[in-house]
Amino acid sequence: MTFINTAQERGAGEPALRPPGTPVAGLLAATCLLGGLPQPVLADLAEGVVCTRHAAGETLFYEGDEARCCLLVAAGVVEVLRYDVAGEERMLHRFGPGSLVAEAAMFMPHGLYPMTARAPEEAQVWRIPRATLRGACERHPALALRFLEVLSQRLYQRVNEVDWLTSSNAPQRLAAYLVAQAERQGTGAIELPTSQRHLAAHLGIRAETLSRMLSEWQDKGWIRGGRRCWQLQDAAPLRALAAPATRDF
Secondary structure, X not given: OXXXXXXXXXXXXXXXXXXXXXXXXXXXXXXXXXXXXXHHHHHHHHOOOEEEEEOOOEEEEOOOOEOOEEEEEEEOOEEEEEEOOOOOEEEEEEEOOOOEEOOHHHHOOOOEOOOEEEEOOOEEEEEEEHHHHHHHHHHOHHHHHHHHHHHHHHHHHHHHHHHHHHHOOHHHHHHHHHHHHHHHHXXXXXXXXXXXXXXXXXXXXXXXXXXXXXXXXXXXXXXXXXXXXXXEOOHHHHHHHHHHHOOOO
């Protein structure tokens, strides 16, 4: 791990200072979670942050480590994952630039990270200390309410996901995932954010079943591609399969 500032790069292990004019407050303002909050709130939250640069494959923190800070991704990608009892890793989510990582861990009473974070490619992150985040929430009720709103929404989404996973079949789950990715990425082209093996684990599907469904749907002309790059050719049957996952709120 290399500590840097915006003026010059520092060697690994050297102290990192937040120089005047750092862009971290601007990055905070641009996040979906914090956008629209008053500038003094964001400036308070930006106090004491440290910028670090990570090489591809580097682990930023491990599950069970003391949760000392959350991360604001400035460049690259950070993915969070867990390992099952057999030692197989399950990639839970990938965070791109402008995303906050592990902010919920800053409020957990046990004070530990519930997952591992890794940089699959070169990444640069701002580290926001736990004390800084909690202190800013205590001083600014608007910030605390924003976190409460966002974390409540995420909890609601997870409840819906669990309900969907337990009441749907494999084709429905895969179709819903592909449709959601196409909408999120804005085109009919889909770049899977993870390998097919990890995707199968995420959807609760055997890897062989996922591969077979992709092959069958390609034969039917619904999709086209391979590995992690796909194109929706006929979205209608996929949307029909995914329909039960759609909620009004």
